[in-house]
Amino acid sequence: MDFSEVIKNRYSCKKFSDVEVKKEKLDKILEAGRVAPTAKNLQEQHIYVVQSEKGLEAIDKATPCRYQAPVVLVVAYNKNNVFTYPGGKRDSGIEDASIVATHMMLAAYNEGIDSCWINFFNPDELAKALGLPEEEEILMLLDLGIAADGTGALPNHNSRKELTETISYM
Numbered sequence: 001m002d003f004s005e006v007i008k009n010r011y012s013c014k015k016f017s018d019v020e021v022k023k024e025k026l027d028k029i030l031e032a033g034r035v036a037p038t039a040k041n042l043q044e045q046h047i048y049v050v051q052s053e054k055g056l057e058a059i060d061k062a063t064p065c066r067y068q069a070p071v072v073l074v075v076a077y078n079k080n081n082v083f084t085y086p087g088g089k090r091d092s093g094i095e096d097a098s099i100v101a102t103h104m105m106l107a108a109y110n111e112g113i114d115s116c117w118i119n120f121f122n123p124d125e126l127a128k129a130l131g132l133p134e135e136e137e138i139l140m141l142l143d144l145g146i147a148a149d150g151t152g153a154l155p156n157h158n159s160r161k162e163l164t165e166t167i168s169y170m
């Protein structure tokens, strides 16, 4: 798919069908995350592919936002392997994991797989429920699947500020 089509047409899917995500498509999505840039090339991300009944049950306990997606990627990062920026206030963990997640979200659409970025959950509680190692922080969940018949983008998908509102030239 043309890149500009991918970034314009991707939308947050809020109702998935029970059609499976084929392994070759899932592999391409995961590969897009693998090649994402990270600060100092630290690659501190860890992606959990949740598709078992038990795993999806844990997701459903943590959030109402799975929307019946058959696959959920849990995007985490190792908080002990991040780059701390000059000034010491911030580090690369959230940014690096966000870039990985964005690569995968866009790659999914390119593969004909719908998605939704989810942050409406308690990351510490979910990490505990999934048994993640203590050093890993969960950044977000990426629902993956095929939209249910008759569903599509919400009206706010086409409601974006004009460039003049968010860009300044200096």
Ligand SMILES: Cc1cc2nc3c(=O)[nH]c(=O)nc-3n(C[C@H](O)[C@H](O)[C@H](O)COP(=O)(O)O)c2cc1C
Binding pocket: 010, 011, 012, 013, 014, 065, 116, 117, 118, 119, 120, 121, 153, 154, 156, 157, 158
């Ligand atoms: C950081 C982030 C967190 C989000 N969290 C949720 C969420 O928890 N539940 C949900 O249904 N949608 C969530 N979304 C989807 C947004 O609501 C959606 O991207 C936005 O309304 C624009 O719609 P569009 O993605 O269809 O263009 C999230 C999106 C982002 C970028």
